[in-house]
Amino acid sequence: xxxxxxxxxxxxRTAILAAVMGLTISACSPNNTEQGEFVEINKDPFPSSxxxxxxxxxxxxNATILDGNGGRVDGGSILLEGGKxxxxxxxxxxxxxxxxxxxEGRWVTPGIxxxxxxxxxxxxxxxxxxxxxxxxxxxxxxxAWAEHALWPQDPGFVRALAGxxxxxxVLPGSANLVGGRSVTLKNVPGRVSQDMKFPGAPYGLKxxxxxxxxxxxxxxxxGGDFRPHTRMGNVAGYRAAWAEAQEYQRAWDKYERDYKAxxxxxxxxxxxxxxxxxxxxxxxxxxxxxxYRADDMGTMLDVAKxxxxxxxxxxxxVASYKIADKLAEEGVCSAxxxxxxxxxxxxxxxxxxxxxxxxxxxxxxxxxxxxxSGIQRLNQEAAKALADGRKAGVDISxxxxxxxxxxxxxxxxxxxxxxxxLEPGKDADVVLWSGDPFSVYTKADITFVDGAVIFDRNxxxxxxxxxxxxxxxxxxxxx
Amino acid sequence: xxxxxxxxxxxxxxxxxxxxxxxxxxxGGKAFTNGGSGEVDNATILISDGKITGVSSGGAVPAxxxxxxxxxxxxxxxxxxxxxxxxxxxxxxxxGIVDARADKAKDGIGLDAAYAINPASPVFANxxxxxxxxxxxxxxxxxxxxxGQGAIVKLTDDDVVVKERAFLGLDLDEGSAEKNxxxxxxxxxxxxxxxEEAMRKKxxxxxxxxxxxxxxxxxPSPADVAMTKVMNGDMPVYATVERKADILQLIALKKRFDIxxxxxxxxxxxxxxxxxxxxxxxxxxxxSANLPGNFDTLARTSAAAGxxxxxxxxxxxxxxxxxxxxxxxxxxxIAVSMGMPWAAAMDALTVNPAEIFGIxxxxxxLAAGKDADVVVWDGDPLEVMSSPDVVLIAGEQLPLVSRLTKLxxxxxxxxxxxxxxx
Numbered sequence: 033x034x035x036x037x038x039x040x041x042x043x044x045r046t047a048i049l050a051a052v053m054g055l056t057i058s059a060c061s062p063n064n065t066e067q068g069e070f071v072e073i074n075k076d077p078f079p080s081s082x083x084x085x086x087x088x089x090x091x092x093x094n095a096t097i098l099d100g101n102g103g104r105v106d107g108g109s110i111l112l113e114g115g116k117x118x119x120x121x122x123x124x125x126x127x128x129x130x131x132x133x134x135x136e137g138r139w140v141t142p143g144i145x146x147x148x149x150x151x152x153x154x155x156x157x158x159x160x161x162x163x164x165x166x167x168x169x170x171x172x173x174x175x176a177w178a179e180h181a182l183w184p185q186d187p188g189f190v191r192a193l194a195g196x197x198x199x200x201x202v203l204p205g206s207a208n209l210v211g212g213r214s215v216t217l218k219n220v221p222g223r224v225s226q227d228m229k230f231p232g233a234p235y236g237l238k239x240x241x242x243x244x245x246x247x248x249x250x251x252x253x254x255g256g257d258f259r260p261h262t263r264m265g266n267v268a269g270y271r272a273a274w275a276e277a278q279e280y281q282r283a284w285d286k287y288e289r290d291y292k293a294x295x296x297x298x299x300x301x302x303x304x305x306x307x308x309x310x311x312x313x314x315x316x317x318x319x320x321x322x323x324y325r326a327d328d329m330g331t332m333l334d335v336a337k338x339x340x341x342x343x344x345x346x347x348x349x350v351a352s353y354k355i356a357d358k359l360a361e362e363g364v365c366s367a368x369x370x371x372x373x374x375x376x377x378x379x380x381x382x383x384x385x386x387x388x389x390x391x392x393x394x395x396x397x398x399x400x401x402x403x404x405s406g407i408q409r410l411n412q413e414a415a416k417a418l419a420d421g422r423k424a425g426v427d428i429s430x431x432x433x434x435x436x437x438x439x440x441x442x443x444x445x446x447x448x449x450x451x452x453x454l455e456p457g458k459d460a461d462v463v464l465w466s467g468d469p470f471s472v473y474t475k476a477d478i479t480f481v482d483g484a485v486i487f488d489r490n491x492x493x494x495x496x497x498x499x500x501x502x503x504x505x506x507x508x509x510x511x
Numbered sequence: 512x513x514x515x516x517x518x519x520x521x522x523x524x525x526x527x528x529x530x531x532x533x534x535x536x537x538x539g540g541k542a543f544t545n546g547g548s549g550e551v552d553n554a555t556i557l558i559s560d561g562k563i564t565g566v567s568s569g570g571a572v573p574a575x576x577x578x579x580x581x582x583x584x585x586x587x588x589x590x591x592x593x594x595x596x597x598x599x600x601x602x603x604x605x606x607g608i609v610d611a612r613a614d615k616a617k618d619g620i621g622l623d624a625a626y627a628i629n630p631a632s633p634v635f636a637n638x639x640x641x642x643x644x645x646x647x648x649x650x651x652x653x654x655x656x657x658x659g660q661g662a663i664v665k666l667t668d669d670d671v672v673v674k675e676r677a678f679l680g681l682d683l684d685e686g687s688a689e690k691n692x693x694x695x696x697x698x699x700x701x702x703x704x705x706x707e708e709a710m711r712k713k714x715x716x717x718x719x720x721x722x723x724x725x726x727x728x729x730x731p732s733p734a735d736v737a738m739t740k741v742m743n744g745d746m747p748v749y750a751t752v753e754r755k756a757d758i759l760q761l762i763a764l765k766k767r768f769d770i771x772x773x774x775x776x777x778x779x780x781x782x783x784x785x786x787x788x789x790x791x792x793x794x795x796x797x798x799s800a801n802l803p804g805n806f807d808t809l810a811r812t813s814a815a816a817g818x819x820x821x822x823x824x825x826x827x828x829x830x831x832x833x834x835x836x837x838x839x840x841x842x843x844x845i846a847v848s849m850g851m852p853w854a855a856a857m858d859a860l861t862v863n864p865a866e867i868f869g870i871x872x873x874x875x876x877l878a879a880g881k882d883a884d885v886v887v888w889d890g891d892p893l894e895v896m897s898s899p900d901v902v903l904i905a906g907e908q909l910p911l912v913s914r915l916t917k918l919x920x921x922x923x924x925x926x927x928x929x930x931x932x933x
Contacts, residue, residue: 159805187802383919418896472847504803510812
């Protein structure tokens with residue numbers, strides 16, 4: 033079924049029709065013919081089937097706690113119960129009937145949230161059959177949804193659990209100007225992708241600036257003669273797409289107005305690409321835009337104003353430090369690496385102080401991976417950025433730096449009301465680290481998602497092993 | 512004042528490498544003189560003429576030496592990265608020529624990276640300011656399975672090649688099989704044929720020189736010269752192989768032709784650690800690689816480096832990409848976090864690659880007679896939050912400045928037109 037018939041029930045429909053007809057008669061207008069059913073697009077046709085795994089009430093005591101809001105408690109406790117954080121603060125009395133973990137010498141933080149992953153859409157093994165992340169062929173593919181390609185058996189999900197990652201956004205790649213919809217996941221194994229979908233998380237839209245789209249379409253090997261070939265063509269492509277999306281949204285608005293006015297009108301022809309773009313214009317879908325150069329970002333900020341939409345984040349953003357003040361003013365997040373640079377021209381100016389400089393300017397800084405390897409050590413990426421910032425004179429505490437790993441990512445994904453800090457009432461997405469997570473030697477001892485132990489370093493037999501790795505060399509090994 | 516002195520010294524070295532012979536004493540630090548061992552507290556390290564002349568605890572500083580105070584700091588040899596394209600790539604993607612990719616070259620064996628290395632690449636400075644002072648570098652693609660002859664470099668501003676034609680690259684992984692006949696069956700038959708031909712030539716050249724003394728010898732091609740060196744044990748083969756079965760084939764190849772072999776990549780090497788140790792094959796690997804990238808690397812794990820070390824295999828590390836060659840140090844820390852002893856990981860950054868690539872006579876330890884590659888760190892060098900305070904390469908103190916630090920300084924405080932800030 034493509035359309036959701038909102039007023040499907042016969043009784044309700046009759047009642048509403050009567051009301052509408054009464055209205056139209058008194059208005060003495062359109063006609064007296066019966067209206068067809070009002071057509072409304074189902075915004076959630078692939079709903080989350082996520083359910084938390086079983087958990088036991090757990091009290092972690094004696095820990096160094098970073099609360100994710102920039103606060104730190106030495107000698108603190110946190111109580112996880114019913115999948116939620118129930119209490120957090122200095123050590124106090126131990127309630128009855130809970131599992132107690134003495135975290136002497138160990139640290140507790142909110143689970144890491146990676147806003148830029150291709151796990152599941154470019155899974156391991158990275159063979160051609162698994163290359164499901166770029167719908168190359170035409171440059172605007174808002175109808176491509178990452179969740180439709182997501183392979184829940186990617187061993188990379190389990191490696192990321194070992195790195196303390198409790199939630200992640202999986203995005204389409206950057207070959208296209210508009211790559212398609214992202215999906216936000218709880219990092220808990222599932223049988224189908226819906227089992228992993230973060231309940232209530234809004235959709236994201238992946239867009240891309242700069243070199244990738246123009247290279248992909250300019251090299252002539254894609255079987256079509258598509259624009260763009262230049263950055264000019266890129267921007268022309270975004271603007272044309274937004275203009276079309278505005279027209280599409282107007283058509284649906286008019287349909288709704290006319291229907292409510294009693295006319296027997298047909299809805300506009302459904303366009304799956306424009307559904308997504310119109311969702312951005314209605315502020316229901318968040319734009320996450322791959323953009324390296326400062327000037328590309330500056331252009332996009334104006335495109336967003338021209339078409340009255342919001343860019344939630346620039347992804348990679350290696351030159352955000354050059355316009356950090358503007359990004360702070362516009363309220364746009366930058367999702368960055370600690371030190372990747374140089375692999376292409378638009379990455380040539382990446383500096384190791386990018387993250388702390390963006391933070392210093394008061395803009396939203398996020399540490400991201402874009403890598404099945406990097407996602408396993410995002411805490412170390414934050415540590416490197418913190419150290420480089422301090423050496424450049426930017427004074428940031430470890431507790432503040434953790435906002436780059438959980439709260440700021442949660443905000444940019446629209447899930448900060450549920451996760452990202454250790455506040456009571458939030459999902460118990462928590463990591464118990466073997467020591468200071470800003471050390472290369474520290475590992476996640478236990479990764480909790482919704483209070484359930486999903487990964488336990490000291491109990492390796494209990495950890496998940498993906499189907500692909502069963503019966504293969506290295507199955508169940510320490511990785 | 513010391514800053515002024517060091518600036519003068521740097522200026523002097525830039526004018527002429529012949530007059531850089533500054534005498535330097537690094538004092539007061541905790542030194543690791545031999546990889547991760549040979550700890551010397553309150554170390555005095557004396558440097559003269561580009562060489563280390565002595566290391567002692569609390570030793571006196573002779574007159575005329577510039578003193579670098581390393582009290583409370585850690586001192587190590589400069590680190591070495593195991594497998595890079597440094598100097599052979601500026602921007603890999605759509606950024607002009609990449610000398611590391613000899614994709615149109617007809618003779619993979621004859622490729623000589625030393626001719627292509629560009630010391631002006633900003634990657635040199637970007638890397639050395641992180642305490643990495645040496646690297647193996649090579650061409651890593653060609654039209655066939657042979658990757659040419661690579662070099663060992665020091666990360667100074669000029670005279671960077673310390674050993675040219677240091678090894679012959681041979682790619683034996685899945686991608687190479689795909690390119691060279693579409694099957695490992697085809698790949699290995701070509702490789703074996705090449706070694707058999709070289710073996711025959713080796714035998715016949717001896718016979719000829721004894722027999723027809725009047726015959727004019729044909730000038731050997733660069734490839735013939737390289738293969739002769741390999742067959743004579745004068746040049747090792749750096750073979751990139753991942754899968755266990757293929758690594759066993761490589762061990763057999765080494766025995767069949769009695770050649771020196773270094774194993775690179777080595778995703779499943781830990782599964783045959785004892786066999787590698789017995790065959791005397793060292794392993795160069797990236798300890799962060801722990802996912803099955805393809806069917807070649809199913810059993811990869813970050814625990815591999817520790818397992819290989821425990822079995823007696825000599826290990827060195829590959830960084831995650833040439834621009835981030837400096838991250839070879841983080842990779843060593845990752846290996847430690849997954850079970851490799853700290854001292855062994857330090858060895859894998861210094862003495863091991865020095866021995867594996869044949870420059871241990873001049874580099875790899877803080878010992879009299881070695882080139883003075885010395886780094887003073889503000890903490891445990893393997894920690895991600897540590898960094899160098901002082902970097903010397905072959906006795907020259909290089910400023911901790913690179914294109915990236917210049918960008919950093921320019922944009923630290925934002926203004927209307929940073930282009931005027933120099």
